[in-house]
Amino acid sequence: MGDSSDRSTAEPLEFREVTKRYPGAAQAAVDGLSLQVPAGEICVLVGPSGCGKTTAMRMVNRMIEITSGDILLGDRSVRDRKPADLRREIGYVIQHVGLFPHWTIGENIATVPRLQGWDKRRIDTRVDELLELIGLPAETRSRFPSQLSGGQRQRVGVARALACDPPVMLMDEPFGAIDPINRERLQNEFLRLQAELRKTIVFVTHDIDEAIKMGDRIAILQEGGKLAQYAPPAELLMYPASRFVEDFVGSDRALKRLALQRVRDIDLWKAAAIRVGTPIAEAQAMIADADVSYAMLVDEAGRPKGWLSDRALAGERVTDDLRSPAHPIVDLDDVLRDALADLLSSETRYGAVVDERGALAGILSLEVIQQFLHAAPAASATGADLLRE
Ligand SMILES: Nc1ncnc2c1ncn2[C@@H]1O[C@H](COP(=O)(O)OP(=O)(O)O)[C@@H](O)[C@H]1O
Ligand SMILES: [Mg+2]
Structure with missing residues (x-):
């Protein structure tokens, strides 16, 4: 496993006819979802609340079990992997970060390396490297989460997810709880980081503007976990595949002006x-x-x-x-x-x-x-x- 930022790993990810049916639910939460994410790209899952975004994402690291179909990470089915191994190996960032409040920032970032049994020196070096990567001063490592701003905590969440150089990162509304100005800053920072790291990322949002900004490809899901369209942002804007996509993408009517404006x-x-x-x-x-x-x-x-x-x-x-x-x-x-x-x-x-x-x-x-x-x-x-x- 790489512990140096100049050797970043990334694997392609593929959903093959993936379905999730929760017990007792009338309809599937995710219904026959197929899509491929090339290594090093950001795939944004976007759609209205309840359309299955989080469910689809969590099947990748088997926090939620797949009902039928398969997900391949690299050329291996996640079904053949131990869930505990997958959760360690795959970076995971959520809205409210979930940092351990009584652990220092350094300890929080080192969560997975410690589980992996890295020695202290290697962990220290990696924590320093990650703090630099996310643009926080080295002193931050001995602070506690409550001493940081929301935006800084979110950066730490990203650093923690990157600690073991994961082949894939899952990000569920990672900037959802941040105010608009800092959110834009975090988005920009994250895109700069990604330009360097080139991780394979599944990014969930309900915000089409964020999807267009962050995604190399966007998967628009509709109710019942059905894939409405999977395309790069420009294609989605120009050629919505259905009335649903058109309404979802076009709900900001300004797109009309985008086509008319010089x-x-x-x-x-x-x-x-x-x-x-x-x-x-x-x-x-x-x-x-x-x-x-x-x-x-x-x-x-x-x-x-x-x-x-x-x-x-x-x-x-x-x-x-x-x-x-x-x-x-x-x-x-x-x-x-x-x-x-x-x-x-x-x-x-x-x-x-x-x-x-x-x-x-x-x-x-x-x-x-x-x-x-x-x-x-x-x-x-x-x-x-x-x-x-
Ligand atoms: N643990 C669960 N048990 C039963 N139903 C669930 C569970 N989690 C989510 N659902 C249902 O599955 C559908 C998709 O939910 P979710 O994946 O959370 O959607 P999203 O992230 O797009 O808002 C919803 O109808 C939701 O109520
Ligand atoms: Mg969700």
């Missing part, structure tokens, strides 16, 4: 547009003045070349060392719907927006689109009609 009509984020050879102090001032913490290298005409690495900013003058290319490039005239699809298919949260001459005009982020969706007033028709035009 990128130039919304407030873009400002990024530092920096040329090779810029003195470092000047570059730092530009970055401090921007909305995005990464800086964009541009050529003489102001055309985006790529996101600058830390190394590019380490010397006296900016070099052309890049962390990633400027991709996707979005036009001011693109409709938001297409720009969103570009962002999602490029698996990036930021798109460089260019004007007619190809010069950087600003940054389009998923957050900006999200804010736009939230700010939009309810329209009279559902957006889904327009999205399918």
Whole structure:
């Protein structure tokens, strides 16, 4: 088992015709659910209350027994595994975290490593590593849960779930109890962490906006635990498979405007547009003045070349060392719907927006689109009609 963050494990997960019938219940809680989650992706289970999300998730680590069908973790059926082993091996994060109040943060994070019999030094090293990973200072390890904010406790819950480098993580409404501002922060942090760790994650939420933000793929469940659609977010937004999905996705009628609105009509984020050879102090001032913490290298005409690495900013003058290319490039005239699809298919949260001459005009982020969706007033028709035009 890996105990170093530069060797992260992840396994694919597959539901095969999985059904759960609780004793005495008139209908199945989960009904013939089949879906595949590729290793390293986030699959969001979303749908109205009681549609079987939690039940589906808990069958993965056999907190709930499968009635029929099978779940494969890697190429092994969870039915052939001991439930106790699965629960140790699979990371599990819930809404109210469930930290042990009389244990320190360090002890809480070390729960599973201790059960696994790791020696003290290895545990200490791992706890330090995890605290750093979730962005909490090292002193936090000797604090108690009650001394932390809700958001910090939630981060500790994530660290604890990651302790033994699980091949799969289950997260049931993990940010549900957090206020909207901190929730957005935690979501963003978690996505940054995930970009690094690439865990296979099953993430439950009842909030379609959170699903769209967090999911590589979204499984929409409807009453009786039936799968209504399983697709990447952009596809779901553009091609809802049924009236149910259309209503569920489109209940925020702002989607109509997403299809009609141009990128130039919304407030873009400002990024530092920096040329090779810029003195470092000047570059730092530009970055401090921007909305995005990464800086964009541009050529003489102001055309985006790529996101600058830390190394590019380490010397006296900016070099052309890049962390990633400027991709996707979005036009001011693109409709938001297409720009969103570009962002999602490029698996990036930021798109460089260019004007007619190809010069950087600003940054389009998923957050900006999200804010736009939230700010939009309810329209009279559902957006889904327009999205399918
Ligand atoms: N332990 C249980 N015993 C009997 N019925 C249950 C149990 N847990 C959940 N259910 C029922 O199964 C259905 C799905 O529940 P759940 O998976 O918790 O849905 P969700 O997480 O989507 O809100 C609901 O109708 C719920 O009442
Ligand atoms: Mg639930």
